[in-house]
Amino acid sequence: MHIKRTTQLIEPYSEWIDLETATLKNPRTHNVRRASVMRGYYKDEQALNRLIEAHDDPVHYETFEPQLPQEYGHLIYGLSTLWPGRVGDEFFMTKGHYHTVVETGEIYLCLRGEGYMLMKTQDGQCRAEKMTRGGLVYVPPYWAHRSVNTGDGPLTTLFVYPADAGHNYGDITEEGFPKRIVLRNGEVVIE
Numbered sequence: 175m176h177i178k179r180t181t182q183l184i185e186p187y188s189e190w191i192d193l194e195t196a197t198l199k200n201p202r203t204h205n206v207r208r209a210s211v212m213r214g215y216y217k218d219e220q221a222l223n224r225l226i227e228a229h230d231d232p233v234h235y236e237t238f239e240p241q242l243p244q245e246y247g248h249l250i251y252g253l254s255t256l257w258p259g260r261v262g263d264e265f266f267m268t269k270g271h272y273h274t275v276v277e278t279g280e281i282y283l284c285l286r287g288e289g290y291m292l293m294k295t296q297d298g299q300c301r302a303e304k305m306t307r308g309g310l311v312y313v314p315p316y317w318a319h320r321s322v323n324t325g326d327g328p329l330t331t332l333f334v335y336p337a338d339a340g341h342n343y344g345d346i347t348e349e350g351f352p353k354r355i356v357l358r359n360g361e362v363v364i365e
Contacts, residue, residue, distance in 0.1 A: 181247035189240065191253070196285040196330035198253055201238035207269070209234050209261075214347060215269060217354060218262030225261055233257060235268050235321075248337035254282075255330045256289065256323040263356040265289070270320025270351065274340025280313045280333060282321070287329030290355055290364075293317040296345075300352045302364050305329065318346055322355045324362045 190199035208231045209222060216222050225232070239252030259266045270292070273280070282291060284305040291311040294300045295318070303311045305321070313319045323329040355364050 181245055182243045184243065184248075191285075191332070193285065196253065196255070196328075198238045201252070202241045203237075203239045203252075205237045205239075207234050207236070208232065212261075212267075212269065215267070215350075216261040216264050218264070221262035225259075232259070234259075234266055242337055244337045244340070246336075246338045249334055250337045250339075251332065251334040253285070253330055253332055254321065255328050256287075256321050257328055258287075258323050258326055260357060263358065265322050265324050265355050265357065265362075267292070267322040267355070268320045269343055270318055270346045272318045272342040272345055273315075273335070274342050275336070275338060276342075277315045278336045278339040279315050280319070280335035280339070282311045282313070283332040284309045284311075285330045285332055287323060287327050288325035289321060289323040289329040291319055292322055292351060292353065292355065293319045294351050294353075296349075298352060302353065302355065305331065318351070320346075320351065324355060 209226050210231045212234055235256040237252055237254045242248050284307055286307055288306045290302045291305055292302050295316055353364055
């Protein structure tokens with residue numbers, strides 16, 4: 175059975191990314207996630223609360239995106255900047271998500287910084303791909319994913335995914351990830 179999909183016709187346009195600063199020149203949407211929205215994601219909740227209180231709920235990560243139709247045929251793209259830091263011994267990370275349409279993938283191109291793309295499936299598989307400037311990570315369909323910043327500076331990535339993919343954060347809130355990325359004796363460890 176063929177499902178008829180409608181897709182808005184929009185005008186083509188250009189976007190400017192400053193590759194030196196890894197920023198969009200004119201983002202249309204700027205989303206800010208502060209440390210307080212990361213409650214329940216880190217192992218050491220007390221360390222997160224101390225960080226929030228001591229640093230006035232610091233910015234954890236930000237995304238910069240255009241406003242495009244979230245429908246079949248279009249692509250969503252943008253920049254994500256994950257700031258450096260740790261909660262206890264865990265490196266700063268994004269919440270992580272599955273796509274609502276689980277059969278869709280996503281790409282991430284690292285523009286600056288260093289870290290990992292941590293990925294997992296619902297049946298327990300877990301992978302960590304290193305991210306450094308110029309490296310591209312492909313997140314296949316069915317894989318939840320989160321960025322982890324293991325460097326001293328911001329980790330900025332360009333992301334692209336199908337506009338109708340959606341985001342499912344709820345399953346990550348309930349399931350978590352089977353692995354964490356921590357600092358142990360001066361070394362980055364995936365445990």
